[in-house]
Amino acid sequence: MTSAELSFLEERLISTEAHLLELLAPIVGEQWTFRETSERWSLAENLEHLVLFELFIRKTIAKILSEPAYTGDAPAIDDAHVMALREVGTTKLISRDVALPKNSLGTLETLLHRFQRERAKTITFARSLRGDLRAHRFAHLVLGELDAYQWLLVIAQHTERHIAQMKAVMADPHFPR
Numbered sequence: 001m002t003s004a005e006l007s008f009l010e011e012r013l014i015s016t017e018a019h020l021l022e023l024l025a026p027i028v029g030e031q032w033t034f035r036e037t038s039e040r041w042s043l044a045e046n047l048e049h050l051v052l053f054e055l056f057i058r059k060t061i062a063k064i065l066s067e068p069a070y071t072g073d074a075p076a077i078d079d080a081h082v083m084a085l086r087e088v089g090t091t092k093l094i095s096r097d098v099a100l101p102k103n104s105l106g107t108l109e110t111l112l113h114r115f116q117r118e119r120a121k122t123i124t125f126a127r128s129l130r131g132d133l134r135a136h137r138f139a140h141l142v143l144g145e146l147d148a149y150q151w152l153l154v155i156a157q158h159t160e161r162h163i164a165q166m167k168a169v170m171a172d173p174h175f176p177r
Contacts, residue, residue: 001126001133001149009126009149012156017119020050020163024112029176032108036172043169045101046162047111054118054155056098058125060138061148069135074145076134081143082150085157094141126152 001009024043033042041049106114133148140146146154169175 001129005149006126009152009156010123012153013119013123013126016156016159016163017116020047020115020159020166021112023163023166023170024108027108031170031176034169034172034175036169036174040169041101041165043166044108044111045103046166046169047115048101048103049095050159050162051111051114051118052098052101053095053158054115054122057151057155058118058122061136061151062125064136064138065129065131065133065148067136069132070137070145070147072137072145074137076137076145076147077143077150079150079153082146082153083157085143085154085161122152122155 024047027043032044035042035045129148133152136148137145138151140151140154
C-alpha cells in the first residue's frame with residue numbers, strides 16, 4: 001500500500017466513523033430497536049452488523065496476506081467500483097452469516113464503544129501492513145475478486161451504505177420521536 005493509499009484509506013475510515021457517531025448521538029430508548037418492517041434491520045442491528053463485518057474483514061485480510069499471492073485469471077476490478085459500493089442504494093445485499101446481527105452485543109453505549117474500538121484496530125492494522133496488498137485477494141459476494149487494499153476500502157464504504165440505511169429507518173413516519 002502506498003502512502004497515498006494509506007492516507008486516503010485513513011481519511012475514509014475516520015470520516016465514516018465520525019459520520020456514524022454524529023448520526024447516532026441523539027438516539028434514545030426505543031429508537032434504538034425500531035424496525036421499519038420485519039425484513040429491515042434496526043439501528044442496533046445495523047451497528048452490530050458493522051462491528052461483526054469489520055472484525056471479519058480484518059481477520060480475513062490477515063489470513064490472505066499470510067498465504068501465497070493470487071495467481072488466478074480473474075481481472076481485478078478498479079478502486080472506483082469499490083468506492084461506488086455505497087451508491088448501491090436500496091438494493092439489498094446478502095450478508096455473510098458471520099456478520100449477521102444476533103442482538104448479542106448489548107446497549108447503544110456498548111455497541112458504539114465496540115464500533116469505535118474495532119475501527120481503531122482497523123486503522124492500526126492498516127498502518128501496520130507491509131508488502132503488496134494488491135497481490136492477495138478474496139471474493140466479495142457481489143463485486144467479485146477484491147485485493148486486500150480494496151477490502152480495507154470496503155470497510156469504509158460499507159459503513160456509508162449502512163449510514164444510509166440507518167437514515168432511512170430514522171425517516172420512517174413511525175420512527176419514535
